[in-house]
Amino acid sequence: MSSNVITVPVGQTEARPWVDELHQWLTTVDHKRLGILYIVSALLFLVIGGVEALIIRIQLMHSHNNFVSPEVFNRMFTMHGTTMIFFVAMPVLFGFANYLVPLMIGARDMAFPRLNAFSFWLSFLGGLLLYFSFLGGSGLYGAGNAPDVGWWSYAPLGARAFSPGHSSDYWTLALLVSGFGSIGTAINIIATILCLRCPGMKLNRMPLLAWLNLVMAGMVLLAITPLSAAQIMLLIDRYLGGHFFDTQAGGSAVLWMHFFWIFGHPEVYILIIPCFAFMSEIIPVFSRKPIFGYPVMVAATVCIAFVSMSVWAHHMFTIGMNSYANSFFTLTTMAVGVPTGIKIFNWIGTMWGGRIQFKTAMLFSIAFLFQFLIAGLTGIMMACSPFDWQLSLSYFVVAHFHYVIVGGILFALFGAFYYWYPKMTGRMLSERLGQWHFWLFLIGFHLTFDVMHIPGILGMPRRIYTYEPGRGWDTLNLIVSIGAFIQAVAILVFVANLIVSYFKGAKAGNDPWDAWTLEWSVSSPPPAYNFATVPTVSSRRPLWDLKHPEDPDSRYE
Amino acid sequence: MLTLRMKSSLECGWHIALLLLWSATPLWAVGPGGSTGQGTSIFSPASTPAKSIADVSVFVLVITGIIFLVVFALLLYSVVRFRGRATDGGREPAQVYGSMQIELAWTIIPILIVVVLFLATARVIHAVQDAPEPAGALDVIAIGHQYWWEFRYPKLGIVTANELHIPVSEPDHPTPTFLQLLSVDTDHSFWVPELAGKTDLIPNHPNRMWMDPQRTGVFMGQCAQYCGTQHAKMLLRVSVEGADDFGAWVHAQQKPAVEDAGVIAGRQVFERNACMNCHAVGGTPADGRFGPDLTHLMSRATIAAGAAENTHDNLRLWIQNPSAIKPGSLMPAMKLSDADLDAVVSYMETLH
């Protein structure tokens, strides 16, 4: 064969009527379209959740502010947290997994395309149900009320006695429904990766993105289900007179906490592991080197998955567990930092000796490394149980987890957007707008979340709609709020980039980044069937082998 | 358009500035001594549990700080040293796949760090949580309500609300205060940062904490576990007093309510309306438990769990319309006539 390229003629088609196009999107079972549906719906909820955050930040700009009532504030932080975790972070990551996994393993689609569609629509319905609470939360006769019990809905606050009306039910049902969607997607991802890999793609030749999504999917099966179980129990308490969490009948509020955090802690690893996956694909390409320590990266991730199942009660250090339990969870929580740190070192090791290109995707990745390092270290601080007796339930925790979720997850996601948008749309995102997006967001992020640690150290608890003036928290909160608005502007720049580049961006071609995994071997966007012929691979970087036949990876693996 | 070289210098510059800002900020913000006067910094401990926590926290901060500096230096170096240059000519660098020795090194060193941190931490966990209660300790039962604190001193026969008075503890003659933490409704958390780490008040799950403040003064705190609408205004005041002052306070609290014939009208308003269903006034038929004990209301600096100063106007407003001060509070507006309102406020103001 003289060249490595097969030219597949694609017929010219007329533009379809928009009704047909809409129908195609609504009934699609194609993993690429479902991926985009997940991502777009997540972006919509991101904007809504962001507005909720801005409302919170305006109210907290100075002490004794009156921008919103306490009732509205409490709904805002509940909805902000619930939206961001369940209707932004999880869907957007499922969206990228959906889009990329089949392409990267040389498959034509996910294992169960219809289940895939069903899972997406369940997830989306959950989001709509949650927001319908604004209208229906008090039943037919009252005005709407969104849930206001915090995104954990601790017992007995979530019980009928303390949460009358239906607002809590919307919270419960929305999460139950979207939880089933998540389980469906997880099953699909696992079946796809285990059963549909192209010939030659042994498990130790899969891209790390596939590996990490496999681990994430396994964790979803074991972590989301405890929440589903707890929510069924809550519904039984609220509607059938059950006493699972009814302290007046001898029930235990602490049991809810255990069940919730057995979900809640692995959940945050479910969110971060796909972001590790993005980093593991992007950093090598822009460093022009393979990932440093592929087997160790896989092992470390599996290790994180297991250990993270044993740390949950570090969210409960203040509830009065005995000293042995507190010590145990201190140890496991500190231990989970070891494999996590190893990954950071491996990414730096990938960059080491490379030829780094500072495209926007790489800028976000470098910032990710810096911020995830800090987030991990503040996590270690709170792993120390006595330190946590002061830091827990304060703005230090809020700063820590936003550092992970915004500084880690969102930055990694931005990197993923800049990296794979060309593949999904056939157009490059504007690097100029990308730079504006990056620097504005970086400044806003650090202004908000670096400073936010300090009120926590100064004794400011979380979930308070206002605070006393003499505590020294005023100026700090003002700075935090200003940073939030800067981030909002940056997000607008990002959205503008997404839209403008779709119409005016430079044509991307198959492989704009000179990358090495299978998705870059097909057109941008890929045809519906992904690959004209199912590929066969003999190394971890099939395109590297093709581009460098004198020095293929297959010689070294 | 920025060249690659400029971009990375900007990147560097930004990271360095951030680093300096980040490390310098805590110094001015959280310095020991509580400069603001209503200090709630976790780094100005006034009591043994808070001090033990602060000490181990500084240790953890130092270690994590060192880790940060080392890793950040490596990151910064790699970004600067290995940036792609126009002079590369499109050549790929050496393709390195990994190194078992390096992996081992950066696995074992973190494990050792974890062991050290864990041992240092476990010591403090036991010291604070398993501290035995000495003979001279003061027992207080703290009961969390939506949105106020009930304090009972079982051995002294005192019931009060929201403002805790405890004796200072001399190092050679310790008189710590041991609190039992209960709740009648949702979860709460007792947090006075300068005195101790927080401990939750959970219904059907009694908890225990202790503190031995070593200087007198007023220490501020508030509920830290979201408990409902007015979680933000469930504030705490702990007055730590010398032995004599504390003794005087106890003595005053143990007396039944002041009986002042001049406020009979107000007392009747109190007892004929639903007030006594929720509130207790010692030595009178009013024995309600749902709301704070009012026997010595005027001995408190604030009302509504710190939401307002204890002044005539605030008291009147509170009784007339609690939502004006604390919307979502469980005290109903009593809808008294102005005359009744003035009478009952006069009565309240006699309850020293």
Next chain:
Amino acid sequence: MSAATTSFPNRPAAWDLPSRGKVAMAGLIIAESAIFTIFVVAYLFYLGKSITGPTPREVLETPIFYTICLLSSSLTIHFAAKCLARSITFAFLGLWLLTITLGGLFLYGTAQEWHRLIYEHGLTISTNLFGTTYYSLVGLHAFHVTAGLIMLAIVAVFGLAGRVSVKQSGRIEVLSMYWHFVDAVWVVVFTVVYLLGR
């Protein structure tokens, strides 16, 4: 306009990956096991903690017969699947219907027990902690049995219409994995509720 795509080296000789139906069902079973585990933990945690009302010892009767029914149905479905794989369709259908009958008997037994508990002993889901955890756990299991029976019935309908042959053997095996799971859960629930719990 054309879509260019890269071509790759030749296929390896053998490339056998597991069946996606079995992997998916295994995933579902893992997820469901986690849900059941939480309900079992709640049951065990609340043993002896009810403030009022009947205790397990006072009111529970061990359902030995119905348990044997359910566990035997695992055997029958196993052999039914084997028969189908060897195209012995008549035996497959007979064993399949037997499985459904045994499963139905089990549900009947559960209903009977609940009737007795509610009407003779006054134990409902809202009576006390035991009532809540008992009905939830046993009920969750019964729900899964019901869902399984519905799926088995659908297959029975197609089977009786002559549409189930050795080609559907893979799907039958996946369904029987689910049924075995339901039985395994019952072993755990039975042990926890009727043996340990009293």
